[in-house]
Amino acid sequence: MNDYEFRKILDHFSYSWSGYRKVRKGVKKRLTHHMVQLDCGTVDGYLDLMARSLPLRHEFYRIMSVPISRFFRDKAMWQMLVQDILPCLLSEKEVRVWFTGCASGEEVYTFQICWDTFKGQHKGVPELRAVASDLNPYYIRRALDGIYTETSLKEMPYDFMASCFLGIRGRKYAVKESLKKRILWVVHDNLKGPLVRGCHILFIRNSLLTYYREEIKVPILENILEGVVPDGYVIIGGHERIPDSITGLRSGVCHPCVYQKI
């Protein structure tokens, strides 16, 4: 598949070229494989098939999902979370956190590690209710297994390695069972709106804002933000920005990736 054909598919579904440009090799390979399976020789024919079949479209969305993630991605943000954000939530009865586009769970387990660190430093820490969702059921299964290679762990602070992982065969690492508690894993498409209501922290990193075009991400983000409480925190990826037309968020809250709902 050449770039012209790939861009035709992106345009048709309002995906962003700038989001997919660097990762297009793998995505194009999966798309080509899908077209061969369906015995479909042209992109127009493929788009036509997608328009006519919901199950095939679901398969297509899974093909388009890019699972790149790492533990402690954007390290400074995680330090700030423990030092500045979590203390502001101490007076809540329960802290609700939603991870949208969680891929294979690296971000979710990173939060769990931070939450345990925070609990070790403070008394009277509220209960945690964490919901982690992704469009792709395969990634959710991998998150539940909690087994990672060294690539996912390259930003992991060394001190946490022994307490959080068990080394297993083939240079793989399994998340300890204690970190798997308090998380509800759900297959959910962000384009369908908020899955969690009354959320105190929303992680929406490196998914909606990166891979979709403005006309999709603005209404979807507005919709998802309805699930966040006033003054609740919204955390985006290090290379992302909130579209200018979103007015319900305050920026400059202790870190460039952190916003607060007005």
Ligand SMILES: C[S@@+](CC[C@H](N)C(=O)[O-])C[C@H]1O[C@@H](n2cnc3c(N)ncnc32)[C@H](O)[C@@H]1O
């Ligand atoms: C690059 S990963 C980001 C993982 C993690 N949030 C991080 O920042 O490390 C993007 C994830 O977003 C998911 N995703 C993409 N579109 C989605 C949608 N419409 N609804 C839910 N998840 C979606 C993909 O399946 C993929 O697992």
